[in-house]
Amino acid sequence: MRYLPKSQSERQEMLDAIGAKSIEKLFETIPAKYRLREPLKLPGPLSEMEIIDYFKARAEENSRGYTSFLGAGVYRHVRSVVTDALVQRGEFLTSYTPYQAEISQGTLQAIFEFQTLMAQLTGQEVANASMYDGSTALTESVLMAERLTRRHRVLVARTVHPEYRQVLATYAKHLGIEVEEFGFAASGQVDAASIRAEVLDEAAAIVVQSPNFFGVLESLGPIAETAHAHGALLIDCVTEPMSLGIVKPPNEADIVALEAQSFGVPPSYGGPFVGVIATRDRFVRQMPGRLAGETTDAAGRRGFCLTLATREQHIRREKATSNICTNEALYALVVTIHLCLLGKEGLRELAAQNLAKANFAQQLMKTVPGVTLPFSGKTFNEFVVEFPIAMKQINEKLLAEKIVGPLALDKYYPGQEKRGLMCVTEVTGRTEIEHLAAAVKNILQANA
Numbered sequence: 079m080r081y082l083p084k085s086q087s088e089r090q091e092m093l094d095a096i097g098a099k100s101i102e103k104l105f106e107t108i109p110a111k112y113r114l115r116e117p118l119k120l121p122g123p124l125s126e127m128e129i130i131d132y133f134k135a136r137a138e139e140n141s142r143g144y145t146s147f148l149g150a151g152v153y154r155h156v157r158s159v160v161t162d163a164l165v166q167r168g169e170f171l172t173s174y175t176p177y178q179a180e181i182s183q184g185t186l187q188a189i190f191e192f193q194t195l196m197a198q199l200t201g202q203e204v205a206n207a208s209m210y211d212g213s214t215a216l217t218e219s220v221l222m223a224e225r226l227t228r229r230h231r232v233l234v235a236r237t238v239h240p241e242y243r244q245v246l247a248t249y250a251k252h253l254g255i256e257v258e259e260f261g262f263a264a265s266g267q268v269d270a271a272s273i274r275a276e277v278l279d280e281a282a283a284i285v286v287q288s289p290n291f292f293g294v295l296e297s298l299g300p301i302a303e304t305a306h307a308h309g310a311l312l313i314d315c316v317t318e319p320m321s322l323g324i325v326k327p328p329n330e331a332d333i334v335a336l337e338a339q340s341f342g343v344p345p346s347y348g349g350p351f352v353g354v355i356a357t358r359d360r361f362v363r364q365m366p367g368r369l370a371g372e373t374t375d376a377a378g379r380r381g382f383c384l385t386l387a388t389r390e391q392h393i394r395r396e397k398a399t400s401n402i403c404t405n406e407a408l409y410a411l412v413v414t415i416h417l418c419l420l421g422k423e424g425l426r427e428l429a430a431q432n433l434a435k436a437n438f439a440q441q442l443m444k445t446v447p448g449v450t451l452p453f454s455g456k457t458f459n460e461f462v463v464e465f466p467i468a469m470k471q472i473n474e475k476l477l478a479e480k481i482v483g484p485l486a487l488d489k490y491y492p493g494q495e496k497r498g499l500m501c502v503t504e505v506t507g508r509t510e511i512e513h514l515a516a517a518v519k520n521i522l523q524a525n526a
Contacts (some may be wrong), residue, residue: 147502147514148501149501150499151241160419164415186382190371190372192207199322200334201329204369206365207369211337211339213337215353219283220246224282226282231282232250232282233259234246234257235259235262235284235286236262237292238286265455266290268290278305282310284310289459293458293462313334314331317337319338319341320458323426323428336355342417431504432504433458435504446518446522447522449464462499462500463498465497466522469496470488479513483498484498485499
């Protein structure tokens, strides 16, 4: 009865209430050929312990002994059990935003602290706390730029995450926004010089990513100058915020769209994640999402409240700055606790480990005959590797060595079937990197 809580008499009572004589009568509007006439062909019945053991065994088939070199917007980093213990406390583990601010001070303070950390990390003046993920944060940043400039064209670098660009294209298609993409140079950085001046004069924003999808760091200063000279804004997308522990914050950008998954949030098969928009104080009234502010009550005590917009503004369709009104407070709390546990020095140390291990991996891969690094730009913990044979062919053989290899780029960039995007973080061991290099060497020798 734990999983089927209604007794037979209770089910009959429900049927009587709706005027159905039986379960069969209730479902008779469904064509007979689609109705289940016999039990599903499932093993069992199993006890709860047997079910748990079954799924543990299936999980181990997927994960035992495998090393992953995938990144591309979703990253494996160190996580603390302290974070998991704290976020599961009853004060925080809620399914939706607590609207009665006067009795939700803990949650509102956590949101306020999260916003403060995000603003410090990005070098911006204000940040919000209620985007679905990095892709929706980027799209909402573009819509924000459109409102600020009253222009309806946006220029997006092809080095921005392809799936982020797909989300933007879906929004733009029905909002009258023209999205124009521009290319990249041999360094792997954007080629802003290729943008025509007459196009820039009509642009609401230039959108770039740093580190970009190829793992290459962008020089934001010159791009910002180009944008501002033509009345456009610069939007910087950050999918790997761990880089900000060691890389200069993107304070040249007017708006930063950030994915905070790297800070204590597990990959979770692709979500849910933590989207953030950070920007200048003068743009705050056009920033979508929730914003918690600090205030004092009638007795002069410190307090927190949602500010600049009532909750209804988030759901009033045409009058709302955004129709994204989900509660990201729980994962924002995860990020906040994680960063507070790390501290400034801990974050810097983790970032330094990412950089050092990725550099080691780059140097080791270059020693494998036939393997090259096609882009010359500086990188953080991801980089593109080019092989003499197709990346997919190599990955198939790497799986036999219990290695999840680099992401094959031809899925997003036709013609780059021999290139893969490789990621190394602090959780990747030296022996695992050496194992990858040795496995690739053996694969290429066998294929020669």
